[in-house]
Amino acid sequence: MSAGLATVAIFAALAIVYAWLPPRWRPTFLLIVSVLAIYALQPFSNLRFAAYSLQTLTILLTLATWWLTQRLVADAPPLARQDRLTLLLLLGLMLLVTSDRLLPVTVRLLPYRPPQAGWVLLILAGTAVLSLLLAHRLRRLPYRHVLTGAMLSLVVIFVLLKWPPAATAVATLWRSLTGEQVALAAPSDLAWLGFSYVAFRLIHTLRDRQTGLLPACTLPEFVTYVLFFPAYTAGPIDRLERFVGDVRALDAVPTATRWGQGGWRIAVGLFKKFVIADSLALGLSLTAVSAQQATSIAGLWLLLYGYAFRLYFDFSGYSDIAIGLGLLFGIRLPENFRAPYLKSNLTSFWQSWHITLSDWARFYIFTPLSRSLLRRKPRPSNEIILLTAHLSTMLVIGLWHGITANFVIWGLWHGVGLFVHKQWADRTRRWVRTLADKPGQKQAWSLVGWFITFHYVVLGWVWFALPTVPLAWQTLAKLMGTAV
Amino acid sequence: MNTSTQTYTWRFLLRVLLKTALLFVAINLLFATAATPESYGRLSLYNRLWPGRDRLPYGENPAESYNLSLNNLPAMLASHRLAQPKAADEFRVLLLGDSAVWGWLLPNEDTLAGQLNQMNLRRADGRSLTFYNLGYPILSLSKDLLLLDEALAYQPDLIVWLVTLDSLAPAQQLNHPLLWHNAPRTRELIQTFQLPLDAADGRFVTPTFWQQTLVGQRQALANWLRLQQLGAAWQATGVDQFIPAEFTPRATDFEVDESWQEIATAVPLTAADLAFPMLAAGVQMAGDVPVLIVNEPIFVSDGQNSDLRYNAWYPRWAYDQYRELLAETAAAHHWTYLDLWHLVPGEQFTDSPVHLTAVGNQLLANELADSIAPETSSFRGNE
Numbered sequence: 001m002s003a004g005l006a007t008v009a010i011f012a013a014l015a016i017v018y019a020w021l022p023p024r025w026r027p028t029f030l031l032i033v034s035v036l037a038i039y040a041l042q043p044f045s046n047l048r049f050a051a052y053s054l055q056t057l058t059i060l061l062t063l064a065t066w067w068l069t070q071r072l073v074a075d076a077p078p079l080a081r082q083d084r085l086t087l088l089l090l091l092g093l094m095l096l097v098t099s100d101r102l103l104p105v106t107v108r109l110l111p112y113r114p115p116q117a118g119w120v121l122l123i124l125a126g127t128a129v130l131s132l133l134l135a136h137r138l139r140r141l142p143y144r145h146v147l148t149g150a151m152l153s154l155v156v157i158f159v160l161l162k163w164p165p166a167a168t169a170v171a172t173l174w175r176s177l178t179g180e181q182v183a184l185a186a187p188s189d190l191a192w193l194g195f196s197y198v199a200f201r202l203i204h205t206l207r208d209r210q211t212g213l214l215p216a217c218t219l220p221e222f223v224t225y226v227l228f229f230p231a232y233t234a235g236p237i238d239r240l241e242r243f244v245g246d247v248r249a250l251d252a253v254p255t256a257t258r259w260g261q262g263g264w265r266i267a268v269g270l271f272k273k274f275v276i277a278d279s280l281a282l283g284l285s286l287t288a289v290s291a292q293q294a295t296s297i298a299g300l301w302l303l304l305y306g307y308a309f310r311l312y313f314d315f316s317g318y319s320d321i322a323i324g325l326g327l328l329f330g331i332r333l334p335e336n337f338r339a340p341y342l343k344s345n346l347t348s349f350w351q352s353w354h355i356t357l358s359d360w361a362r363f364y365i366f367t368p369l370s371r372s373l374l375r376r377k378p379r380p381s382n383e384i385i386l387l388t389a390h391l392s393t394m395l396v397i398g399l400w401h402g403i404t405a406n407f408v409i410w411g412l413w414h415g416v417g418l419f420v421h422k423q424w425a426d427r428t429r430r431w432v433r434t435l436a437d438k439p440g441q442k443q444a445w446s447l448v449g450w451f452i453t454f455h456y457v458v459l460g461w462v463w464f465a466l467p468t469v470p471l472a473w474q475t476l477a478k479l480m481g482t483a484v
Numbered sequence: 485m486n487t488s489t490q491t492y493t494w495r496f497l498l499r500v501l502l503k504t505a506l507l508f509v510a511i512n513l514l515f516a517t518a519a520t521p522e523s524y525g526r527l528s529l530y531n532r533l534w535p536g537r538d539r540l541p542y543g544e545n546p547a548e549s550y551n552l553s554l555n556n557l558p559a560m561l562a563s564h565r566l567a568q569p570k571a572a573d574e575f576r577v578l579l580l581g582d583s584a585v586w587g588w589l590l591p592n593e594d595t596l597a598g599q600l601n602q603m604n605l606r607r608a609d610g611r612s613l614t615f616y617n618l619g620y621p622i623l624s625l626s627k628d629l630l631l632l633d634e635a636l637a638y639q640p641d642l643i644v645w646l647v648t649l650d651s652l653a654p655a656q657q658l659n660h661p662l663l664w665h666n667a668p669r670t671r672e673l674i675q676t677f678q679l680p681l682d683a684a685d686g687r688f689v690t691p692t693f694w695q696q697t698l699v700g701q702r703q704a705l706a707n708w709l710r711l712q713q714l715g716a717a718w719q720a721t722g723v724d725q726f727i728p729a730e731f732t733p734r735a736t737d738f739e740v741d742e743s744w745q746e747i748a749t750a751v752p753l754t755a756a757d758l759a760f761p762m763l764a765a766g767v768q769m770a771g772d773v774p775v776l777i778v779n780e781p782i783f784v785s786d787g788q789n790s791d792l793r794y795n796a797w798y799p800r801w802a803y804d805q806y807r808e809l810l811a812e813t814a815a816a817h818h819w820t821y822l823d824l825w826h827l828v829p830g831e832q833f834t835d836s837p838v839h840l841t842a843v844g845n846q847l848l849a850n851e852l853a854d855s856i857a858p859e860t861s862s863f864r865g866n867e
Contacts, residue, residue, distance in 0.1 A: 260492030282710055283550045283717035290721055299720025306716065
């Protein structure tokens with residue numbers, strides 16, 4: 001989440017240019033800006049050439065996934081002209097970005113120094129040759145296995161990035177190859193902007209291709225979907241078929257309406273992020289340091305509430321900005337938050353918190369896993385199936401944030417919570433129905449539900465916010481008044 | 485507001501933009517005419533929602549120290565626990581001074597005010613002495629005057645004013661944004677007490693009308709708001725300063741160098757070379773409230789070239805003359821004066837020649853307590 005006010009302003013200015021463009025140029029404009037934006041948004045990395053290389057790798061992974069999902073079939077037609085032109089355009093843009101190193105220091109656009117164009121060309125040529133050889137081999141393998149292998153490869157990359165020992169090992173290797181100080185290798189060296197979201201978009205297309213749900217799309221549509229700049233750093237995680245539908249009807253919504261809706265969402269997002277969340281971040285929010293420093297239970301609770309609201313306003317603010325910017329460019333990105341802290345049960349909370357991630361996990365973890373367990377013989381009990389599916393789904397969501405013990409526990413915390421709520425809801429459903437004609441009691445019941453849900457979520461944030469298990473335990477004990 | 489299905493026309497959007505612009509201009513004009521830092525600065529969540537701070541707000545890294553520097557004097561004082569209503573049995577003692585009094589590198593309980601408060605001193609009439617830390621990390625008596633001017637509204641019974649040579653250096657008197665951004669108050673002090681300072685100093689900030697609008701005041705307003713919100717962390721943690729685990733200790737060995745401020749070698753100093761009029765103004769401003777002037781302890785080195793310098797700040801020739809001149813001036817004006825320059829052993833100084841450790845402050849507090857007792861007709865108690 002690194003987009004600042006200046007970035008938002010630049011994107012809004014680009015939307016003005018976009019509005020003046022002839023409609024047929026607009027998809028290409030979106031593609032070009034998206035590719036350039038990912039290089040511009042990528043922060044500086046301590047590893048030599050890593051910043052440029054990681055975003056280039058994002059593009060190459062995107063190309064590979066498109067080829068696997070759209071081209072690696074026996075009856076694929078010859079490469080269309082616009083796909084060939086897009087390949088050339090992407091190559092040109094990757095080389096164009098390297099020219100930033102030739103600009104005077106004061107006017108450079110990137111926060112890092114890209115490698116020389118010659119090297120990039122050489123490496124890309126080598127990659128192309130290897131890819132052709134690999135493609136030749138892959139055509140001989142069962143298609144389903146190839147797609148599974150691609151998904152697993154993305155998971156492996158994800159683990160290498162998010163698991164600190166693995167990330168340190170990769171950073172060490174990189175440093176040794178580029179002649180940098182190996183002793184300084186750290187997980188933060190591999191700050192690959194946007195990869196968490198890119199990986200989930202790519203896995204979605206690979207899995208949908210496997211199940212036959214993926215629609216056909218062109219290379220420029222696919223690349224724009226994966227790299228779409230408003231949603232690149234912090235989501236939402238759109239679905240390909242919905243996104244491509246918007247791209248193919250970019251002018252369906254009148255410009256004034258787009259600007260009215262988009263401008264309002266951006267204004268709301270800016271207020272949430274830069275006024276509320278950033279204010280809460282300054283001393284009104286739980287951190288590893290303040291958790292240890294806190295000397296009063298009430299003060300610690302205040303910091304925890306502050307953290308909970310900061311997280312919501314920060315993330316939902318970014319989502320609003322992304323959705324607003326998307327609207328300016330004619331793309332209606334999916335909603336990501338629907339007043340989650342007002343929900344009266346944990347299931348509703350997860351249907352309204354980071355909705356696109358929850359949906360992704362439901363589509364690709366919960367549902368297939370539940371179905372698979374249902375088909376097992378002997379079939380496990382419903383409770384075992386549900387518990388396994390909830391725990392697995394929430395574990396993946398936890399690990400998506402980082403492969404650490406605290407994220408694992410946070411995921412399990414919510415998995416258990418969802419399971420318990422489901423059991424509770426099943427057992428109280430009949431009684432709750434009897435409250436339909438007792439509005440007072442129904443409201444009181446909702447209030448109790450809200451109070452429990454909100455505090456279950458808020459206490460869960462202790463695992464999310466703090467870096468180690470002992471500190472989180474100590475903080476929870478302090479909150480309960482047993483360790484101040 | 486659900487905007488996802490709303491349709492708009494350019495005409496509607498233009499009307500919205502126009503109304504927004506008009507509202508923006510109107511609010512700015514209203515703010516410029518009705519609100520001043522003086523007025524909104526007195527509004528504070530401290531001593532209401534959050535406990536008052538033990539020392540004045542100061543800090544460059546709010547995220548770590550839960551504190552920040554700002555130039556709004558009323559807001560600074562309103563965030564201090566001094567702004568609480570005075571109890572009937574309370575005897576208020578204000579401690580004025582620099583970063584040594586503020587408590588650089590020390591938690592509040594180890595500062596001079598903290599140590600004095602832990603002594604539970606009482607007057608003979610039963611009133612308990614409560615010490616308020618009004619130290620501020622600037623070496624300038626003008627800054628102390630500015631703070632005293634605001635603090636007198638909080639009914640002090642005694643003022644203990646700790647000074648050191650550099651705080652009397654004429655060049656230091658107007659050398660801080662706190663004074664520049666409170667230009668009308670500083671100018672008024674210069675005029676009222678005929679201080680030998682330039683009321684037309686180019687660094688004084690006189691805001692234009694536009695700088696008094698909401699947009700013009702945005703930084704000052706943001707600082708005031710941040711001070712209020714940092715109260716939550718202050719309330720939860722009691723932390724108001726980032727104290728590093730390690731720091732560079734004050735120097736013990738020196739080059740062959742006898743310079744002090746802009747003066748390169750030893751010269752005779754006269755009372756006119758030091759800012760004694762500031763001290764006189766402070767005593768006059770305090771009126772009936774007694775003022776105890778204290779020459780605060782300094783680090784006295786026995787290292788290389790310590791025959792030339794007491795420490796990194798003070799050559800012996802300048803400091804010795806300063807002590808003589810201060811004692812003479814205090815006697816001439818009948819000020820209550822205490823010279824504690826050599827009270828604290830060298831190992832009880834931290835990163836500068838005036839910053840004390842907790843033990844150093846305890847020594848100073850003990851000495852001050854003994855000296856304050858006759859001043860206030862009180863006695864030591866509850867030790």
